[in-house]
Amino acid sequence: VVERNEHIQAARVKLPILGEEQQIIETISENMVTIICGETGSGKTTQVPQFLYEAGYTSGGYLIGITEPRRVAAMSMSKRVAEELGLTQDDVSYQIRYEGNTTAKTCIKFMTDGVLLKEIQKDFLLGKYRAVIIDEAHERSVYTDVLIGLLSRIVSLRHKKGNPLKLIIMSATLRVEDFRDNKMLFPEPPPVLKIDSRQFPVTVHFNKRTPEDYLTETFRKVCKIHRQLPAGGILIFVTGKQEVHTLCRKLQRTFPSTKPKPDEDAPEEKPTNEKEAPLAREKPATLDEKLPTIELNSYSALPMDEQAELIGEQNDLDIEDESEGSDAEEDIKSDKVFDYEQRQADRQLPLHVLPLYSLLNTKRQALVFERPPEGCRLCVVSTNVAETSLTIPNIKYVVDSGKTKNKFYDKVTGVSTFRVTFTSQASANQRAGRSGRTAPGHCYRIYSSSVFNDEFEKFSAPEIVSRPVDDLILQMNSMGIEKVINFPFPTPPSDESLLAAQDLLIKLGALKVTKGRFRRAITDKVSTQITDLGKTMALFPVAPRYARMLALAHQKDLLEYIIAIVSACSVQELFVEDSLNSALEDGDMSKMAARINKQKTQWAGRGQSLLTGDAMVYLKASGAAEFAGGTPAFCELNGLRFKAISEVRKLRVQLTNIVNSVLPSAQICVDPKMSPPTEIQAKLIRQIMLVGLADRVARLNVVPNDAEPDVKKKMRNSYQTTLINDYCYIHPSSVLYKKNPEYVVYQDIMEANDKVYLRGVIAIE
Ligand code: ADP
Ligand code: MG
Secondary structure, eight states: OOOOOHHHHHHHHTSGGGGGHHHHHHHHHHOSEEEEEEOTTSSHHHHHHHHHHHTTTTGGGOEEEEEESSHHHHHHHHHHHHHHHTOOTTTEEEEOSSOBOOOTTOOEEEEEHHHHHHHHHHOTTOTTEEEEEEOOGGGOOHHHHHHHHHHHHHHHHHHHTTOOOEEEEEESSSOOHHHHTOTTTOSSOOOEEEEOOOOOOEEEEEOSSOOSOHHHHHHHHHHHHHHHSOSOEEEEEOSSHHHHHHHHHHHHHHSOOSSOOTTTTSOTTSOOOTTTGGGGGSOOOOHHHHSOOOOGGGOOSOTHHHHHHHTTTTSOOOOOOOOOOOOOOOOSSOSTTOOTTOOSOOTTSOEEEEEEOTTSOHHHHHGGGSOOOTTOEEEEEEOTHHHHTOOOTTEEEEEEOOEEEEEEEOTTTOOEEEEEEEOOHHHHHHHHHGGGSSSOEEEEESSOHHHHHHHSOSSOOOGGGTSOOHHHHHHHHHTTOOOGGGSOOSSOOOHHHHHHHHHHHHHTTSEEEEESOTTOSOGGGSEEEEOHHHHHHHHSSSOHHHHHHHHHOOSHHHHHHHHHHHHHHHSSOOBGGGGGGGGGGGTOOHHHHHHHHHHHHHHHHSSSOOOSBHHHHHHHHHHHHHHTTOOHHHHHHTTBOHHHHHHHHHHHHHHHHHHHHHOTTTOOOOOTTOOOOOHHHHHHHHHHHHHHTTTOEEEEOOOOTTSOHHHHHHHTTEEEESSOSSOEEEOTTSTTTTTOOSEEEEEEEEEETTEEEEEEEEEEO
8 A cells, every 4th residue: 555745745746647547457457568648747757557556466576667768767757756656766777778776675677678678689578567558659769669579578478377467558658550550560459548638728829930040949939938938847849968058158148047057068078066076085995985886787788768868968069149030020019128039137037947868967957846946937958858857837838949969870881970850740739738838838939831741751760761770680680589580570661771780790691591582682581690709799798890809809818998988989079079970960160070079189199109090099098097096076177078978987997897708718807097008019909800891891982183273172082982972081070081092991971062082090000
């Protein structure tokens, strides 16, 4: 019997889902699979686990598992549910890639979808669980899709064994046909429960025109709302972390809050805590004390859920200009009352501005749930994390830029581009809905209704059809799923991307062809089998090509370096300036790239001068940071991202542990005082990297003397790759930019400004 405190009970009974408890529990108990649809905020995530708990699904020591595509949600929801149940985080816990607070007592476990996938690899029938909830299924993350495919089989196996496991799929939209009507997935369509969403009416206001500079237009709109419209929180949707910070800064400057919060708009990498800084001077403890102990079993081998979060959060631009936007149509009363271009701070109208995005630390994220200071309007500037995963109280106005940032891949060549595009109609409607949770609301769209109708896709594409799947195919093969083509995906990946993945894995030696001919025919005609090497590779939570490098480095001293390099290469944006890398997208690359380049070159020159590529720079930079104790102060001083450096360390520890368990004779440890490699070691390291990047080789073009001047210009410093028939160039941020070695391998190939760039470049001699 659960005794909830009064306060929580009062908030709970207001949730529409509470009236459906009986029906939900009955449906779940009578069916193997249940789909629950309900608007964001209707209480699915916080209440359904509680219903199951009260219905006895945890008795006998069983677990209720809930998967979230985002780390933020896994952490904050476990805390909230513990609180609502009057339990502690020992009972209601979370597990994300590098951290968690599960205990032997845990009975409700929130986790990222990658973590559950890893558990299925260890115990296919998920014997510890009696119910698994796949939350936010509408987001269609790759691992959510794959989990649903796997669980469709697991539940029927558990049913046959007489020890049923209940699968509950929860979605914030009604678009569930891909799950419900997919006969391969569920021969019998599962029941769909629709939760009424006590949603208040939302008035949608379109702009007459759709401005190019949506950020400035968004800013102007927020100023107007704040100056002219009655009380009520404002929620703003933009595309990424940098945009969030830019807008926060501008709004704070315009409407200073009574109590200034100096750290509000500072990137969190900066040390704000004095106590953290001087650590470097302390004598380092013994290795054991210094390194966090890590329990291998509780880690996901798949960091991709987090990589997905990085996209759109980091690789974007800081738009600082304050130029005029277009003359947009105004739904707000009068245009003339104020001058929104006034630069002077408006102290009469304080605004409580808060940023919100996935990678923001939890404490600062939690601020959005708190009451704003007296007489201050709440204003949250968010990425699409506030679209469905989190519900912010008392939002009356939504300002929607209509944009989203995504990474696009060419299915065959793997060439990637970051693009800001219009979001889908479904997601724009989700955003609008955020304003009508507590009272009738208003949504201001920074785009016209005709653009919404004609240019917005109806729904966003599932992630699985838009990114390479080599990591996924390797994981599935290691689980014994060799005929991926027969797997019951809610939406299958395209033949091209399956082929590309298969191709790469064969080249890396993770798969071997057992029937059919290599590199011909469609996927189902080439039968493959996972090799022992592939099985080992699947243990490493990094991209298959990096896993290959790890599996290749047998020698103890090399292993430690390869682990450090792979860790550094797997974490995005080690350098602060790197987050500005995609400046390329916007045409203004020179300044930024030159700064990064200078920084990297400085690093490359430290110690022995092994100016042979970006990976070596990463190794040096992260190694030096570790040497100095990895403190925020050191990172800031040296242009490194503190968060990235901490992630590198966690990954190093994790990879080291895996290597020791695979290769007990290795007995390696994470040495924070690792010295840089010698010339010979460096040469070997590059050879190992070359194997992992064997399909990513490029050769410097020789410019013929008799070539036309414009051809000469184009060919100068250009490379020919094996992938595409186009001139490619070393990215200006690379340490090898303008050095132009004859042969190189590269980690990444991307297109920007109609040019193809190679990033993460290593010279081969
Ligand atoms: P859904 O999953 O259907 O979107 P949730 O279960 O997340 O809905 O939220 C239900 C309600 O609980 C919302 O009104 C939300 O405001 C409230 N809520 C969720 N988390 C918290 C929290 N940490 N603090 C206060 N209220 C919260
Ligand atoms: Mg939810």
